[in-house]
Structure formats: C-alpha cells, structure tokens
Amino acid sequence: MDIAHDLQSIGAQEQALVFLNFDAARAWALGNRLHALATERGHAIAIDVVTFGQPLFFAALAGTTPDNVDWVRRKRNVVAHFRRSSYAVGLRMQQAGTTLDAKHGLALADYAPHGGAFPLTVAGTGVIGSITVSGLPQRADHEFVVEALCAELGRDYAALALARS
16 A cells, blocks of 8 residues: 555545535435445444534444444544544554654544544535444445445546555
8 A cells, every 4th residue: 555645546535525415315325325335245334424513324233343333433533623534644644653642632532543434525615524434444444435425426436446455
C-alpha cells in the first residue's frame, strides 16, 4: 500500500461521493444497502448512518460484538472532528509519524483514526454526518462504505476504488 497514493484516491472519493440532498429516507436506503451487501457477503459488521447529532440508521449483524459498536463511535468521532474519512486521517497520522493524541490531544478512547467512517456530504452544504462500518480490516471497512456510496449515488466504483494492495 502506498500511503500517498491512497490519500490522493481518498480525496477523489470524498469529492465525488456527494449527495444533492439527504434525509432520513435516504439514510435508511443507504443503511439497508450496506446491510444487504454485508449479509450477502457474510460480513459480521456494525453499520451506522448519522447526521451530526442525530442517528438515522444502525445495525449490528450476526457475529459483531460491543467492540464493533465502540469502534463505530470512535471512527465517527474522527469524521465529526476533521470532516474527512477516518482512514484518510489515520493515513495522514501514519505518514507524519504521529498520533491523534500527540498532534491534536484527542484520546484514542474516543477517536479511532482507522478506516470505516466516511463523511456524508451534501452539495452546497458540506459534511453533515457520517457513514461508518466496523468489523473488517480497516482498509476493507473503508472500501465497503465507498462501494455502497457509489452504488447509492450511481457512481462507478471501479473508477474510485483504492488500488489493490
């Protein structure tokens, strides 16, 4: 995996995966898409769709644990703080040889700079929430969310996917 290349690709994903509008019905549809895809693939993941301050969809599939729920919370906090993908934030910390605690004073008990939380962005408004999954390796968590967002927004996932590592 090339960190610089992944960061460039994640930036392109964040710019491309933007909703024209977003409401509770859209959150439910997106959450259900993630749920169906995870069930079809046999993934034991927790799924969370929120606008900041308001939970709109949550599911914990068979095989998940309370740890997955806590990972969702901590990854979601990274998106809320930085308005960027939790994976991008983690890669930037890795690239800089530092941690969220050392650089920003953000405790790992509340912030997880690992893949799986992606900003929910509305055109003309900006980041309004996040879509988060937990249960796969972090890069796979990130890509699972991106794949579902591409399907929901009618975007070509192959064109936006991270390079295979």
